[in-house]
Amino acid sequence: MLLYLAQEGRGIGLANKLRAYTLQDGGLDTVDADQVLGFGDDERQYAVAVDMLNALNIDQVQLLTNNPLKMEALRQGGIEVVSRQALYGSVTDHNQRYLNAKATRGGHLLEDVLSGQR
Template identity: 50%
Template sequence: MHGFFEQETQKEHVVLTMGDMTKPEPLLARIHSECLTGDGLFSLRCDCGAQLQAALHKIAQVGRGAVFYLRQEGRGIGLLNKIKAYHLQDAGADTVEANEALGFGADMRKYDLLKPMLEHFGVKQLRLMTNNPRKIQALREIGIDVVERLAHETGRNPHNQKYLDTKKGKLGHMFEGSQSESEE
C-alpha cells in the first residue's frame, strides 16, 4: 500500500500494488474512484464495489498489478452532494441529470494526479481494466501508453440497470455485454 497526497485538493490517495512494479512489461491496473456506498457499504445502486473486488481478484490471479484508488467520491462531487444526487435519482433523474441539477458536470473527476503516481513506480505502459474511455484518454494525455483495455463489466443487477444504461448512453462507457454478478 502506497499513499500519495494531492496538494491542490488536500486529498490522500492510495495505490495497492502486487508483484514487481519495476518490470518493463505493461502493468495490469485499475483506476478506481472512491465510492463509499458501493465499495464499503455494498450498495446495489452502482457497480463500483463489484468492480473493485473484481480488479483485486484479477491482479491476484496474475500476481502483478495495481489499483489506483482515487478520492473522487460521486464522480468528483463529494459524498454529501452524492447523497443529494441519490435523492434526485429516487425522484426519477438519472445520474447525469442529478449531478447537473446540483450545478455540477456529469463527471468532475480529474486524472492528472496519476502522473506523479505512475512516475513514482516508473510505469509507462498499462493494461487497463476499465469501461470508461475518458480514463484512457486522460492517461494518454499525461504520456502513459494504454496498450490494452480490458473490459471490466461486473455487478449488474436490477437496482443499477438505469445507472449502467446512463453510463453507456450519456457518458460513453464501453459495455460489451450484460454481465451479471453470477457471470463473473
C-alpha cells in the same frame, strides 16, 4: 498496481453523491442529478494518477475500466494504455437504468454487459 483516487461520485464528493442518489430516487438519471447539483458530467481529474505512475517509473498500463475518458486522460499524460480490461458486475432491476445512463450519456463501454453478453 492499484491506484486509488479519492474522487467519489465522479468527483463531486461523497455528500453530493448522496444528494444525487436522492434526486435519482425522484426519477433523474445519474447525469441529470449531478447537473441539478451544479456539476458537470464527470468532475474527476486524472493528472494525479499520471503523476503517481511517473513517480513509479511506469509508462505503460493495462487499465481496468469501462470509462474511455480515463484511457484518454492517461494517454494525454504520456502513459501508454496497452490494453483495457472491462469490469462488469451483474445487471439487475436496481442498476439497469443507472448503467444505461452511464453508457448512453457518459460514453462508458458497457455494451457487452447491457446486451447480456460477457
